[in-house]
Amino acid sequence: MENNEKDQIEKVFSFAEGQMLLIDKPLTWTSFDVVGKIRNSIKPLKIKVGHAGTLDPLATGLLIVCTGKFTKKIDSYQAEDKEYTGTITLGGTTPSYDLETEVDETFPTDHISEQMIHDAAKTFEGDIDQYPPAHSAIKINGERIYEKARRGETVELKTRKVSINSFIIEKIEMPVVHFRVSCSKGTYIRSLAYDFGKALSSGAHLSSLRRTKSGNYQVENAWNLEELIQKIKAHKEISITEPQL
Numbered sequence: 001m002e003n004n005e006k007d008q009i010e011k012v013f014s015f016a017e018g019q020m021l022l023i024d025k026p027l028t029w030t031s032f033d034v035v036g037k038i039r040n041s042i043k044p045l046k047i048k049v050g051h052a053g054t055l056d057p058l059a060t061g062l063l064i065v066c067t068g069k070f071t072k073k074i075d076s077y078q079a080e081d082k083e084y085t086g087t088i089t090l091g092g093t094t095p096s097y098d099l100e101t102e103v104d105e106t107f108p109t110d111h112i113s114e115q116m117i118h119d120a121a122k123t124f125e126g127d128i129d130q131y132p133p134a135h136s137a138i139k140i141n142g143e144r145i146y147e148k149a150r151r152g153e154t155v156e157l158k159t160r161k162v163s164i165n166s167f168i169i170e171k172i173e174m175p176v177v178h179f180r181v182s183c184s185k186g187t188y189i190r191s192l193a194y195d196f197g198k199a200l201s202s203g204a205h206l207s208s209l210r211r212t213k214s215g216n217y218q219v220e221n222a223w224n225l226e227e228l229i230q231k232i233k234a235h236k237e238i239s240i241t242e243p244q245l
Contacts, residue, residue, distance in 0.1 A: 082211060097194045190206045
């Protein structure tokens, strides 16, 4: 990229001054993959790029990415409540609580009625204590605990307080339960799925997940990642969502 191209791309996007971009994270991508893709697209500009709230590789949906001076606002974006839709599959657990790992134990589901499912969901609303999954990005002694879990090491986890604003069952197609949940920062939907199975005297794992909202921002207003990258490379104007100050 020549200097005049560098000047032009910075003039169009003002990345150094700061941008907040809404991205619809693709399936199997990590949140860091998305950040890296955007960072590489604006090279050789040496500008900070970061995301506000990790999404697991098997989750899709809204990822807030900040550049330049707006990376200082990441903590405030992360603190916002989140909304997710997805599916929980009853009758089996996995070590990761989702489809990253295979089902390791099966449980009966014949005793579970639709009313039980709706009633169980209600018991999770409000402030709850939740164990994070062993396959998560939490650090212990500087190492991500999922790295320990993948080596087969036992990880001692502590509960954390989270808040479930609403846990709505939208459709039941046994053994698959479709849901919508609104929750506080730090909530693990995988753990919610696992605990939901236990509440039904069965087992369960998260079989799909999509983040639909973060604070006042919605996935409907997010960029398809590849389309955004093409716009950046072509130095074209894009519609930037103004962050809340």
